[in-house]
Amino acid sequence: MTTSSSVPRADDADTDRLKALLEEAVTDLDSQAWSDLWTELYHNGSLDVAHPLLFHTLADLAEADKAGPAASALHLAGALLVQADQRHETRNLRHQYAPEVARLLGAANRWRQVTADRNDYCHLVEAILNLEGDIHWAEGLVWGVVSEEYELECPDPDGCASLWVIIGERGYFCAAEDYALSDDIETFPLHPADPRALEGLGRRLYDLALADGHEEVARALTYAFGEATCPECERRFSVAGQVAACST
Numbered sequence: 001m002t003t004s005s006s007v008p009r010a011d012d013a014d015t016d017r018l019k020a021l022l023e024e025a026v027t028d029l030d031s032q033a034w035s036d037l038w039t040e041l042y043h044n045g046s047l048d049v050a051h052p053l054l055f056h057t058l059a060d061l062a063e064a065d066k067a068g069p070a071a072s073a074l075h076l077a078g079a080l081l082v083q084a085d086q087r088h089e090t091r092n093l094r095h096q097y098a099p100e101v102a103r104l105l106g107a108a109n110r111w112r113q114v115t116a117d118r119n120d121y122c123h124l125v126e127a128i129l130n131l132e133g134d135i136h137w138a139e140g141l142v143w144g145v146v147s148e149e150y151e152l153e154c155p156d157p158d159g160c161a162s163l164w165v166i167i168g169e170r171g172y173f174c175a176a177e178d179y180a181l182s183d184d185i186e187t188f189p190l191h192p193a194d195p196r197a198l199e200g201l202g203r204r205l206y207d208l209a210l211a212d213g214h215e216e217v218a219r220a221l222t223y224a225f226g227e228a229t230c231p232e233c234e235r236r237f238s239v240a241g242q243v244a245a246c247s248t
């Protein structure tokens with residue numbers, strides 16, 4: 001046993017590690033530091049997400065005038081908050097850093113209005129939903145809009161099939177086989193929501209995308225918040241509802 005102050009304690013080493021990664025992330029967007037932050041905070045949790053430096057620095061980055069680091073900071077902060085909500089089944093991390101979360105959310109809403117790139121815009125919307133914390137399936141929802149497909153399970157209680165819901169250049173349909181692997185498979189057309197009939201989250205995101213000048217995202221959202229038909233059992237189901245169900 002030792003009480004010597006010259007022997008670094010584990011939490012001192014962790015603080016030094018986090019500090020070094022954040023300093024590198026602030027100065028160089030393309031550095032390995034961002035990938036290491038994701039690994040050590042999100043994937044393996046070897047660094048403490050409740051460290052006082054973390055959300056403060058991410059909020060500073062989000063509020064600065066560089067879009068790239070701001071987007072990276074917002075994405076990481078949102079994902080860490082949702083993960084903490086789910087892992088601990090409390091909102092303690094959000095409450096502990098409420099002022100920083102409010103700063104991050106304010107910054108995300110400012111960047112959203114000036115971001116022209118479609119996918120960058122979608123990831124900002126994901127960050128906003130994650131920072132708000134009302135749903136935990138924003139990543140799944142936005143992933144499908146960005147990649148133009150959702151991989152879901154049929155909601156049939158017996159889990160009848162894995163489904164691909166395709167939304168975009170390849171068409172608008174549901175298939176029970178990986179569409180990329182076969183030319184000759186049965187597909188069922190999607191049933192987009194009538195924009196005038198959208199409610200709740202779908203209504204809000206659709207209106208936001210139009211107001212921000214992203215008509216194509218708004219159109220994709222009518223499919224995400226519309227319905228699909230399973231080619232195996234012909235059950236009709238809500239796409240967003242199944243994204244939420246498959247994200248638990």
Ligand SMILES: [Zn+2]
Nearest residue numbers: 154160230233
């Ligand atoms: Zn089915």
